[in-house]
Amino acid sequence: MDEPRKWHHGYELSKATELLSGTLYPILMRLSDRGFLDHKWVETEEAGRPPRHVYRLTAKGVAHAKEQFAISDEVGASPKASVSRA
Amino acid sequence: MNLLTSSCLRLSEWLLRKQRPEWARAMRAELPHLDSQAEQFRWAFGCLTAAIKQRFAPMENGTLRISRWVMVVETIGLFGPLTLAWFEFTFGPSGIVRLNAEIIEKVFLNQPGGAYLLALWYAVTVTGLIGAIGLFLGMRYVWSGRALHSRTLGFTLIGVLSGPTIIGAAANLILGLVGPEPNFGIFMMFVALPIVGIAHLMYLAKAAEPSMLAVAK
Numbered sequence: 001m002d003e004p005r006k007w008h009h010g011y012e013l014s015k016a017t018e019l020l021s022g023t024l025y026p027i028l029m030r031l032s033d034r035g036f037l038d039h040k041w042v043e044t045e046e047a048g049r050p051p052r053h054v055y056r057l058t059a060k061g062v063a064h065a066k067e068q069f070a071i072s073d074e075v076g077a078s079p080k081a082s083v084s085r086a
Numbered sequence: 087m088n089l090l091t092s093s094c095l096r097l098s099e100w101l102l103r104k105q106r107p108e109w110a111r112a113m114r115a116e117l118p119h120l121d122s123q124a125e126q127f128r129w130a131f132g133c134l135t136a137a138i139k140q141r142f143a144p145m146e147n148g149t150l151r152i153s154r155w156v157m158v159v160e161t162i163g164l165f166g167p168l169t170l171a172w173f174e175f176t177f178g179p180s181g182i183v184r185l186n187a188e189i190i191e192k193v194f195l196n197q198p199g200g201a202y203l204l205a206l207w208y209a210v211t212v213t214g215l216i217g218a219i220g221l222f223l224g225m226r227y228v229w230s231g232r233a234l235h236s237r238t239l240g241f242t243l244i245g246v247l248s249g250p251t252i253i254g255a256a257a258n259l260i261l262g263l264v265g266p267e268p269n270f271g272i273f274m275m276f277v278a279l280p281i282v283g284i285a286h287l288m289y290l291a292k293a294a295e296p297s298m299l300a301v302a303k
Contacts, residue, residue: 011116011129020128022135025113029106029140039112049119053112 004062007042007054028055036061088123094130098137106140154228161224164283165217167275172214175207182211202257209250214276216243220283233290240288244281251277 008016014024031037038058041051057065095114102110113133120126142156176182194200194207220243227233234240251273 009116009119010112011119014129020135021113021116021132022139023132025109025133025136026139029109029136050115052115052119053108 004057004065007040007056009052009054013055031057031061036064088127091117091123091127091130094127094134098130098133101134101137101141109140110137157224157228160286161221161228161283164279165220165224168214168217168280169221170217171210171276172217175210175214182207206250206254209254213246213250216247216280216284219243220280220287223287224283227287227290234284234287235291237288240284243284247277247281247284 010021010024010028013019013028014021017024019027028037028039032039032055036058037055039053039055042054043051095117098113099107099110110133113129113136117126117129120129174181190204194204197203223234
């Protein structure tokens with residue numbers, strides 16, 4: 001949430017959130033289905049490597065995430081804990 | 087990339103080939119950027135897990151896309167044995183429709199524990215009908231996407247299935263009545279699995295919650 005409109009690739013998100021790919025990608029797919037996430041393919045600078053899929057929150061996603069953070073603050077749980085519980 | 091890693095990736099791509107091929111490619115595209123083979127395998131195994139979750143997601147949401155054939159197999163597997171048993175106990179050579187007063191007197195009532203066995207015979211005939219009902223409900227879900235919305239009906243079916251089992255087991259235990267020996271396989275096939283089937287049909291009727299937290303389910 002520090003740079004919500006910056007593009008991130010899957011491995012980077014996996015490391016940042018400490019979620020394994022088997023947990024992370026279903027979440028990304030659902031977020032995308034609900035219009036919270038933009039995604040696109042970008043060429044890599046390293047030769048011989050395939051293009052990567054990158055992601056960022058949409059304006060709707062940022063607003064919704066902020067709302068969820070606020071709710072989490074109110075109930076005294078970290079957003080991560082809320083996500084884990086869900 | 088070792089054989090195990092590439093197998094996981096191939097399988098996940100195959101599983102997602104119709105629903106989300108782009109996401110399968112996206113997960114694969116990350117692989118060359120991981121440092122070690124162990125990390126690559128962990129990533130690929132995660133891709134496979136994600137693909138399996140996605141493959142079964144339509145079933146959770148009560149739609150039909152991929153899961154209808156899974157549901158056909160599940161319905162036959164869970165309700166088929168009970169339906170066959172019901173048919174045999176009702177219409178088979180010794181079925182309930184062929185019993186008359188003379189046979190009941192001779193074969194059941196004049197034998198030790200015969201009354202209990204006769205009661206069991208009738209109980210199986212009644213509860214076994216749930217197999218046929220389950221088959222119908224499962225196939226209706228496959229055909230129309232309509233699961234078991236009535237919780238009353240669902241819990242009644244579960245109660246009718248489990249009730250005689252509990253009463254029968256208690257009667258055997260407390261009164262020492264003569265009856266069939268407890269058999270785990272029979273219990274699984276004719277009681278536990280149909281209950282799982284009904285519970286699953288009830289679960290499928292639940293609407294998915296559109297909350298952000300549910301996204302992370």
